[in-house]
Amino acid sequence: MGNVVAxxxxxxxxxxxxxLTERIAKPAVPFGGKYRLIDFTLSNCVNSGIYRVGVLTQxxxxxxxxxxxxxxxxxxxxxxxxxxxxxxxxxxNESDWYKGTANxxxxxxxxxxENDAELVLVLSGxxxxxxxxxxxxxxxxLKGADGTxxxxxxxLEEASRFGIIITDVEGRIVDFEEKxxxxxxxxxxxxxxxxxxxxxxxxxxxxxxxxxxxHDFGKDVIPKILKENKGSLYAYRFDGxxxxxxxxxxxxxxxxxxxxxxxxxxxxDPNWRFFTHSEEMPPAYVAPEAKTSISLVSEGAxxxxxxxxxxxxxxVRIGRGTVVKNSVIMTRxxxxxxxxxxxxxxxxxxxxxxxxxxxxxEDAENRLDPKIYTGLLTVVGMNSTIPDDVxxxxxxxxxxxVKPKDFKTKKLESGDYVLSGEEW
Amino acid sequence: xxxxGLILAGGKSDRLWPLTKVRASAAVPVFGKYRAIDFTLSNMVNSGIxxxxxxxxxxxxxxxDHxxxxxxxxxxxxxxxxxxLQPYVGPNRxxxxxxxxxxxxxxxxxxxxxxxxHVLIGSGDHIYKMIYRDMFNYHLRKRADITLLVKxxxxxxxxxxxxxxxxxxxxxxxxxxxxxxxxxxxIAFLGVYFLNKELLKELLYATAPQGRYDLLLDIVIPNLDRLKVYAYRFDGxxxxxxxxxxxxxxxxxxxxKKEVRDELFYKNGKVYTKLKDLPPPKFTSTAVxxxxxxxxxxxxxxxxxxxxxxxxxxIKVGAIVxxxxxxxxxxxxxxxxxxxxxxDKNCIVREGRVVEGNGELPVFEKRAVL
Numbered sequence: 001m002g003n004v005v006a007x008x009x010x011x012x013x014x015x016x017x018x019x020l021t022e023r024i025a026k027p028a029v030p031f032g033g034k035y036r037l038i039d040f041t042l043s044n045c046v047n048s049g050i051y052r053v054g055v056l057t058q059x060x061x062x063x064x065x066x067x068x069x070x071x072x073x074x075x076x077x078x079x080x081x082x083x084x085x086x087x088x089x090x091x092x093n094e095s096d097w098y099k100g101t102a103n104x105x106x107x108x109x110x111x112x113x114e115n116d117a118e119l120v121l122v123l124s125g126x127x128x129x130x131x132x133x134x135x136x137x138x139x140x141x142l143k144g145a146d147g148t149x150x151x152x153x154x155x156l157e158e159a160s161r162f163g164i165i166i167t168d169v170e171g172r173i174v175d176f177e178e179k180x181x182x183x184x185x186x187x188x189x190x191x192x193x194x195x196x197x198x199x200x201x202x203x204x205x206x207x208x209x210x211x212x213x214x215h216d217f218g219k220d221v222i223p224k225i226l227k228e229n230k231g232s233l234y235a236y237r238f239d240g241x242x243x244x245x246x247x248x249x250x251x252x253x254x255x256x257x258x259x260x261x262x263x264x265x266x267x268x269d270p271n272w273r274f275f276t277h278s279e280e281m282p283p284a285y286v287a288p289e290a291k292t293s294i295s296l297v298s299e300g301a302x303x304x305x306x307x308x309x310x311x312x313x314x315x316v317r318i319g320r321g322t323v324v325k326n327s328v329i330m331t332r333x334x335x336x337x338x339x340x341x342x343x344x345x346x347x348x349x350x351x352x353x354x355x356x357x358x359x360x361x362e363d364a365e366n367r368l369d370p371k372i373y374t375g376l377l378t379v380v381g382m383n384s385t386i387p388d389d390v391x392x393x394x395x396x397x398x399x400x401x402v403k404p405k406d407f408k409t410k411k412l413e414s415g416d417y418v419l420s421g422e423e424w
Numbered sequence: 425x426x427x428x429g430l431i432l433a434g435g436k437s438d439r440l441w442p443l444t445k446v447r448a449s450a451a452v453p454v455f456g457k458y459r460a461i462d463f464t465l466s467n468m469v470n471s472g473i474x475x476x477x478x479x480x481x482x483x484x485x486x487x488x489d490h491x492x493x494x495x496x497x498x499x500x501x502x503x504x505x506x507x508x509l510q511p512y513v514g515p516n517r518x519x520x521x522x523x524x525x526x527x528x529x530x531x532x533x534x535x536x537x538x539x540x541x542h543v544l545i546g547s548g549d550h551i552y553k554m555i556y557r558d559m560f561n562y563h564l565r566k567r568a569d570i571t572l573l574v575k576x577x578x579x580x581x582x583x584x585x586x587x588x589x590x591x592x593x594x595x596x597x598x599x600x601x602x603x604x605x606x607x608x609x610x611i612a613f614l615g616v617y618f619l620n621k622e623l624l625k626e627l628l629y630a631t632a633p634q635g636r637y638d639l640l641l642d643i644v645i646p647n648l649d650r651l652k653v654y655a656y657r658f659d660g661x662x663x664x665x666x667x668x669x670x671x672x673x674x675x676x677x678x679x680x681k682k683e684v685r686d687e688l689f690y691k692n693g694k695v696y697t698k699l700k701d702l703p704p705p706k707f708t709s710t711a712v713x714x715x716x717x718x719x720x721x722x723x724x725x726x727x728x729x730x731x732x733x734x735x736x737x738x739i740k741v742g743a744i745v746x747x748x749x750x751x752x753x754x755x756x757x758x759x760x761x762x763x764x765x766x767x768d769k770n771c772i773v774r775e776g777r778v779v780e781g782n783g784e785l786p787v788f789e790k791r792a793v794l
Contacts, residue, residue: 280496288730
């Protein structure tokens with residue numbers, strides 16, 4: 001096997017996650033009690049023995065860069081190789097923001113050269129899955145392909161959300177359509193590619209010189225290779241767990257799946273561990289009067305109330321008499337006493353007062369952005385404070401950094417929102 | 425001020441048997457994820473000490489494994505950092521450490537080299553949280569030769585197991601009685617010494633070659649008249665795990681009290697330990713957990729009350745664990761009942777097995793199958 005270099009695309013904003021990605025890139029979104037989304041891809045790399053990794057960042061990279069650091073938690077602090085953060089930079093043009101996924105890799109061809117790449121894995125930093133990339137690479141080499149795309153069968157009604165692949169009997173891709181209105185198959189691209197380096201270099205340079213290109217693998221580069229019959233692309237079928245937690249609903253569901261007795265995604269598999277930059281916190285404490293079931297309760301959490309069917313992140317405090325149900329509560333959030341939270345996603349460092357009720361009442365369409373804030377979920381952005389005695393309905397949004405004075409009323413009807421009075 | 429930290433971690437401690445059958449007392453697991461030495465080591469790091477020597481002797485494997493290169497304490501340094509000081513065979517000598525002073529004397533090189541002016545000597549089996557800086561300032565202000573950390577012990581301690589000090593009104597130590605049968609007071613020495621490095625060297629050269637090997641008995645106590653030995657008072661939570669199984673158990677149960685957790689975990693800096701990156705603890709639909717500490721990687725499907733559950737433990741459906749300490753990787757199978765017991769790492773408690781420590785505290789050693 002040749003020298004494999006992984007390029008993780010981690011620049012995405014993840015706009016459909018609303019306030020969760022207002023301050024951080026989607027790959028930095030917390031998941032599963034102590035992880036961030038990028039941990040899964042990084043861990044898959046090291047578990048697959050790939051120790052040369054570039055992380056392509058663009059949108060709000062600070063949290064992501066801090067999280068990855070020199071790659072110590074993943075054993076990616078290497079003398080040779082290791083992990084490198086690759087932000088856009090000013091090149092010959094005044095600004096070379098990444099114009100698309102393909103352009104991001106194109107702008108870092110030098111990094112691939114330096115690492116003597118023979119095979120390039122192009123990965124997304126915001127998917128939740130466990131995959132041994134060696135199986136993909138073995139298949140790629142066996143087929144003698146120029147490029148191989150990992151794909152998975154999805155329900156036909158969901159197929160139009162994905163890049164759809166049509167193959168011949170040998171598994172060779174004959175057609176690729178990005179998010180087609182009328183999908184001709186249910187084989188969806190997972191956005192996980194392996195390319196022979198020389199081939200990739202050639203097609204990326206061509207795409208760069210093409211004024212009509214959108215510089216995106218799915219939208220442009222892959223269809224073009226197929227249309228012009230530039231090389232052989234194969235489809236590798238993956239049948240494990242894979243999620244693009246791109247919407248609040250899917251994010252919430254994927255988190256709550258983890259609490260099931262036999263979850264489809266196993267964080268506890270000793271043979272495929274997920275590493276993260278964990279904070280140093282003591283074990284979780286559950287008080288005498290507390291009730292905790294069907295939940296993950298992370299380190300540093302102290303539970304004095306009731307937690308049911310929820311994912312509680314590190315350092316979360318849940319006060320006496322407070323009930324947290326069907327919810328995701330992120331790191332260091334503090335909830336006072338006698339509050340009730342149901343179907344909510346609360347981001348990091350939020351303070352929720354006493355006697356607060358959230359996620360209650362009738363359903364109503366969200367007035368800020370009904371496309372994003374749906375699914376009967378109420379979402380609270382990071383660093384916000386919700387004062388005592390506030391009642392908040394379903395499909396509500398509390399923005400990032402909201403202060404008590406931003407609440408003009410003690411009762412928010414379903415679908416309402418409160419944003420911070422301060423501009424950032 | 426540049427301070428060298430030395431941690432005495434060589435102890436065998438028969439009183440913690442069988443927990444110390446496979447490890448030094450400093451490496452005894454506490455509070456779900458820590459080892460005893462994490463507290464003194466974190467205190468030193470949190471106080472700005474950047475060079476720490478660990479004096480080991482008895483069964484150091486688990487201690488060495490835990491400490492590694494000192495990465496978790498930010499002691500993996502180009503200069504300074506962590507030094508493991510083990511007994512060794514030299515050209516002219518082959519001797520185990522014969523006492524605390526001898527251990528340091530045999531490692532005179534660490535005192536000779538380096539720019540440190542002072543030495544803080546602590547013990548690897550004490551559980552407390554403290555930033556030492558005020559003690560250093562006190563030492564300088566008093567123009568002391570040696571400053572000892574002391575604490576007024578209440579009735580929950582057996583005073584005759586400690587070094588009891590007598591102080592004058594200026595806090596100068598006038599007398600120390602090691603483990604007195606009839607203690608004359610309740611101020612105990614906590615095993616922490618702070619002194620000038622050059623002075624320590626002198627004292628060691630003056631005593632160790634004459635066959636006197638104990639830091640307290642042979643160096644401090646005989647010199648109380650000649651040297652200015654002062655006491656610095658510590659008022660926080662302080663316990664010594666080495667004092668016996670019952671004391672070890674009690675310390676672990678103390679952490680279920682909010683004020684003890686707040687003090688040990690959240691005040692005066694963090695407690696650092698070797699991280700394992702395990703997933704968060706999981707509570708299934710049948711889990712009942714009350715007043716307990718549950719560490720990472722554990723899956724609780726049974727009942728856990730007033731207990732400390734370490735990392736990667738499985739408590740299966742119908743199992744009941746009460747007033748117990750369950751260490752890493754132990755599996756308590758369906759319907760098993762444990763009350764008032766200590767179960768070491770990697771044990772299996774078989775289905776339906778009932779063990780109740782009535783009045784005593786059964787301890788099951790590593791890899792036991794109950």
